[in-house]
Amino acid sequence: MAATPSSDGGELVRRSRILSSELYFEVPAYKVPVIYSSSYDIAFLGMEKLHPFDSSKWGRICRFLIAEGLLDKRHIVEPLEAKREDLLVVHPESYLDSLKSSLNVATIVEVPPVALLPNCLVDKHVLHPFRKQVGGTILSAKLAKERGWAINVGGGFHHCSAANGGGFCAYADISLCIQFAFTRLDISRVMIIDLDAHQGNGHEKDFSDDRRVYILDMYNPDIYPLDYEARRYITQKVEVACGTNTDEYLSKLDRALKVAAGAFNPELIIYNAGTDILDGDPLGKLKISPEGIAARDEKVFTFARERSVPLLMLTSGGYMKSSARVIADSIINLSKKSLITIGNGQNIATT
Numbered sequence: 001m002a003a004t005p006s007s008d009g010g011e012l013v014r015r016s017r018i019l020s021s022e023l024y025f026e027v028p029a030y031k032v033p034v035i036y037s038s039s040y041d042i043a044f045l046g047m048e049k050l051h052p053f054d055s056s057k058w059g060r061i062c063r064f065l066i067a068e069g070l071l072d073k074r075h076i077v078e079p080l081e082a083k084r085e086d087l088l089v090v091h092p093e094s095y096l097d098s099l100k101s102s103l104n105v106a107t108i109v110e111v112p113p114v115a116l117l118p119n120c121l122v123d124k125h126v127l128h129p130f131r132k133q134v135g136g137t138i139l140s141a142k143l144a145k146e147r148g149w150a151i152n153v154g155g156g157f158h159h160c161s162a163a164n165g166g167g168f169c170a171y172a173d174i175s176l177c178i179q180f181a182f183t184r185l186d187i188s189r190v191m192i193i194d195l196d197a198h199q200g201n202g203h204e205k206d207f208s209d210d211r212r213v214y215i216l217d218m219y220n221p222d223i224y225p226l227d228y229e230a231r232r233y234i235t236q237k238v239e240v241a242c243g244t245n246t247d248e249y250l251s252k253l254d255r256a257l258k259v260a261a262g263a264f265n266p267e268l269i270i271y272n273a274g275t276d277i278l279d280g281d282p283l284g285k286l287k288i289s290p291e292g293i294a295a296r297d298e299k300v301f302t303f304a305r306e307r308s309v310p311l312l313m314l315t316s317g318g319y320m321k322s323s324a325r326v327i328a329d330s331i332i333n334l335s336k337k338s339l340i341t342i343g344n345g346q347n348i349a350t351t
């Protein structure tokens with residue numbers, strides 16, 4: 001794989017970093033496998049108004065779930081921040097050092113004024129929230145294995161590879177999550193189901209030659225990142241053209257899941273559940289309805305449930321003002337269909 005370190009000595013260093021990491025910690029039984037921290041949300045000097053997205057969607061998803069009575073705030077799992085030693089599990093030192101340039105970070109998050117800020121502020125207000133989300137993605141695999149499923153209400157930075165960030169993705173949380181699962185969870189076959197509108201070129205580059213990872217990527221081929229090299233590494237490619245509607249999308253997904261089921265027997269599923277496929281999303285250019293998103297998520301959770309494979313979901317892209325509501329509604333639907341259990345006295349009471 002492209003991720004460093006690649007030599008045998010490097011593998012030992014990687015293994016030792018993973019084994020000494022604090023990101024996997026014991027989560028008490030009364031907590032639910034929903035991971036979130038208020039530090040996920042980015043709101044800084046009006047920057048959130050410059051990028052065409054809702055940069056506090058993560059907190060809004062949780063607030064909707066709490067307001068609906070589905071989620072108790074005390075039951076949410078707060079992850080730790082991924083530290084430099086954790087990030088070095090896949091990222092080279094040189095890449096992490098490159099984030100000490102505000103200009104580089106501005107390019108990655110696509111907000112040019114960030115280039116003008118002192119790097120300490122960029123680190124605190126932009127990179128720190130991302131590192132918390134990375135910690136959440138990594139922990140979600142452990143929780144998924146213990147509980148059957150987990151949702152990180154953030155993460156899914158699928159454009160970042162070990163060596164390069166881009167497209168609002170500064171850290172390769174999916175690659176990190178998989179390396180931790182290989183070493184700490186005794187897992188050797190992972191399926192990535194990437195249903196964000198964009199192609200997941202980051203994890204594709206990182207696992208290009210790794211047969212332990214099966215990548216089903218369903219994406220619009222005519223939008224960012226147009227990474228033709230990485231497309232060669234997709235195990236099962238499903239292209240959905242601009243303007244694809246809900247019925248067409250869901251029937252393609254049905255066929256794709258059927259093929260995946262016949263081709264690979266995963267021990268862990270990473271579901272990158274971007275909502276930029278929503279009708280009206282200026283970036284995704286697809287026409288999927290809110291109900292279509294709920295149906296899509298239900299299909300993926302059902303797929304995992306029927307095979308008794310632990311599944312973790314990441315919210316990934318989709319930053320319209322309506323996205324948070326749509327995601328919350330989909331999680332509520334998963335609960336109604338008994339594909340996940342969050343509330344209703346199912347958890348041990350806490351004080």
Ligand SMILES: [Zn+2]
Pocket residue numbers: 196197198274276317318
């Ligand atoms: Zn996307």
